[in-house]
Amino acid sequence: MLNGLCRPEKKHPPYLEVVCLLLTSALIVARQFSNPQFASCVIDDSILQMSWVGQFSRALREGVWLPRWLPESNGGYGSPVFVFYSPLVYYVTAVVHWACGSIILSMKLVRGLGLFLSGVTMLAYTSRFLERKTALVAALVYVAIPFHVLDISYWSLYAETWAWVWFPLILLFMDRIRSDQNDAISLLGLAVSYGGLVVTHLISAYMVGFLIGAFAFACWLWKDPPICAARILWGALGGLALSAFYLFPAIYERKFIRLEYSTSLPEFDFHNTFLFFPSADLMRANPFQDKTIHILQVVSVLQAAWIVSGAVLTILRRSLLGLRREAGFQVAIAAFCLFFMTSPSSFIWEWVPGLAQIQFSTRWLSIFSFSAAIVAGIGFQGEGRPGTGIKLVSFGHLTIAFVAGLASLLIILGGCFLTEEHSRMAAASIYNAPEYNPKEMKLWRERVIQPGELLYSVVDGKALVTVDRWSTHDRCLSVKAEVPTRLRIRLLHYPGWTASCDGRQIPLHTDPESGAIMADVPSGFHRFCIRFEDTWWRKAALGFSILTASGMLIWAIRQGCK
Numbered sequence: 001m002l003n004g005l006c007r008p009e010k011k012h013p014p015y016l017e018v019v020c021l022l023l024t025s026a027l028i029v030a031r032q033f034s035n036p037q038f039a040s041c042v043i044d045d046s047i048l049q050m051s052w053v054g055q056f057s058r059a060l061r062e063g064v065w066l067p068r069w070l071p072e073s074n075g076g077y078g079s080p081v082f083v084f085y086s087p088l089v090y091y092v093t094a095v096v097h098w099a100c101g102s103i104i105l106s107m108k109l110v111r112g113l114g115l116f117l118s119g120v121t122m123l124a125y126t127s128r129f130l131e132r133k134t135a136l137v138a139a140l141v142y143v144a145i146p147f148h149v150l151d152i153s154y155w156s157l158y159a160e161t162w163a164w165v166w167f168p169l170i171l172l173f174m175d176r177i178r179s180d181q182n183d184a185i186s187l188l189g190l191a192v193s194y195g196g197l198v199v200t201h202l203i204s205a206y207m208v209g210f211l212i213g214a215f216a217f218a219c220w221l222w223k224d225p226p227i228c229a230a231r232i233l234w235g236a237l238g239g240l241a242l243s244a245f246y247l248f249p250a251i252y253e254r255k256f257i258r259l260e261y262s263t264s265l266p267e268f269d270f271h272n273t274f275l276f277f278p279s280a281d282l283m284r285a286n287p288f289q290d291k292t293i294h295i296l297q298v299v300s301v302l303q304a305a306w307i308v309s310g311a312v313l314t315i316l317r318r319s320l321l322g323l324r325r326e327a328g329f330q331v332a333i334a335a336f337c338l339f340f341m342t343s344p345s346s347f348i349w350e351w352v353p354g355l356a357q358i359q360f361s362t363r364w365l366s367i368f369s370f371s372a373a374i375v376a377g378i379g380f381q382g383e384g385r386p387g388t389g390i391k392l393v394s395f396g397h398l399t400i401a402f403v404a405g406l407a408s409l410l411i412i413l414g415g416c417f418l419t420e421e422h423s424r425m426a427a428a429s430i431y432n433a434p435e436y437n438p439k440e441m442k443l444w445r446e447r448v449i450q451p452g453e454l455l456y457s458v459v460d461g462k463a464l465v466t467v468d469r470w471s472t473h474d475r476c477l478s479v480k481a482e483v484p485t486r487l488r489i490r491l492l493h494y495p496g497w498t499a500s501c502d503g504r505q506i507p508l509h510t511d512p513e514s515g516a517i518m519a520d521v522p523s524g525f526h527r528f529c530i531r532f533e534d535t536w537w538r539k540a541a542l543g544f545s546i547l548t549a550s551g552m553l554i555w556a557i558r559q560g561c562k
Contacts (some may be wrong), residue, residue, distance in 0.1 A: 014123065017136045021119035024143050028152060029112040031412055037423060038104050039153060041288075041416035044447065046156040048433060050426035052081060054103050057094040059472040066245070068496070069532050071472045072429035074437065075449035077492045077516060080257070081436045084250045088199045089114070089159040104423065111152055114161035118168070119143040125168035126374065128175060129326055130381055138377020141401075142168075145376075146299045147369040149408040153415035154295075160366060163204035166197035167370045170208060174215050174232050181227045184559035187235045188552055194239025199246050203358055207367055211333060212236045218329055241548040248541035256495060258444050261435040263356055270349050274361045275300060275341035296362050300341070302404055303372040307334050309397040310379030316390050319382035327378050330371040337368035376401070438494045440515035454490065459511075459518065461485030473532040481523045489517045489530060496538070499530045
């Protein structure tokens with residue numbers, strides 16, 4: 001963000017810095033490997049995540065390159081979870097799972113890898129305007145800041161760790177576009193980074209959209225050429241276009257599921273879950289949420305104090321004059337996040353489309369912590385002029401660093417582990433996410449559904465049925481029907497499922513009692529198959545992503561050849 005700022009020339013790649021980040025990340029997650037079970041204090045959601053990882057990995061093994069349907073959820077009736085849930089981290093976990101053979105171990109490794117990569121990308125961004133050693137400090141702060149350690153150690157926001165990887169890259173490429181409006185690589189990098197965030201953690205991508213808009217607006221305030229803001233917005237739109245294969249179906253198919261569940265319960269209503277001034281009734285009724293809110297309040301105040309000390313040092317030290325614009329922008333973003341975590345922001349939550357779906361105001365701590373790490377890192381740069389004021393603020397800055405490190409250590413030591421029974425429940429996929437259940441499902445509110453029902457049943461007629469294949473997106477039965485027969489399949493009716501009898505497509509029906517698929521088979525011996533296929537809108541979205549990627553690549557090559 002600092003055009004023309006002099007920096008020491010880098011004479012060698014940052015190998016030492018990367019090793020430091022790797023060791024720090026390893027130390028943060030090391031305790032999680034002391035126990036064979038998954039590390040989390042949130043039981044239900046952690047069991048759910050382990051179940052999803054296992055099902056996603058199996059689908060990939062079966063040759064489904066873009067899994068959208070989880071076959072074992074809802075007691076074997078299935079669920080379209082990955083129509084709506086960002087899949088990128090689950091691809092990474094599946095690969096690690098194939099290598100190590102353990103779902104729990106692979107999830108721990110992927111968590112640690114995401115934390116490490118977030119430090120690397122922060123190092124890449126801050127190296128643009130900080131000295132090499134100070135950039136490393138900023139990256140270490142980003143990795144070990146209390147909220148990130150809490151996110152890694154305390155609960156099961158599995159994909160959010162990898163969202164942190166994209167934040168610095170998005171700002172890096174926006175800054176490069178601002179420095180050089182004709183930089184095609186930076187525009188392409190912004191599109192890929194924002195698209196990567198969309199397919200990593202959709203809620204984070206939605207929130208970062210505000211950050212991108214704020215940066216474009218800041219370009220106008222800084223009197224940059226109008227093309228600067230335009231190219232930044234074009235880059236963000238390019239990211240949405242690249243991720244259209246996932247994003248468009250996720251938006252379009254909301255009408256087929258029970259998404260209202262995600263905000264229907266008091267603990268999911270943003271009115272009740274503000275970090276500052278939450279609902280007293282909810283806190284009394286939910287001790288775990290009350291404890292979590294208090295922990296997050298302490299973490300937020302600590303990180304806010306770090307921002308203040310870093311900002312004051314930026315103002316007082318003449319050597320940091322060129323960094324004031326960067327610090328000012330990050331302080332403004334942090335203040336914006338703090339405001340959105342207080343009840344006076346309720347009218348904005350109600351007015352802005354989609355904001356209520358975030359559910360918890362504490363999600364803004366993810367971006368708040370990003371800004372805090374940058375401002376805190378800036379505060380470590382420069383010797384400063386002699387003076388009692390600077391010395392006192394510097395001492396306070398270092399004291400906060402010590403307290404933050406101690407807080408992170410206490411969070412690590414206070415983390416929880418699931419039990420072997422929880423792991424068995426995850427393997428059985430008995431926990432479900434009601435908000436992703438099809439509207440035809442009668443018992444869609446049930447969080448726990450035990451497996452055990454037959455894969456099929458004959459509800460009308462008489463037939464001998466055998467299973468030939470039963471995979472994630474493809475099931476085939478051999479049916480020897482003495483009379484015309486109606487089959488009921490243990491499978492929820494949802495757009496994309498099509499049935500064929502001896503290769504000819506036949507209509508599907510819905511069981512009103514369960515929402516399961518039913519189909520009519522004529523008398524005689526037949527091969528009945530049912531497959532989950534892409535609908536027209538999924539094919540169109542995929543084609544749009546491919547067309548966008550091809551167009552961007554061709555454009556970048558042409559720009560590079562000029």
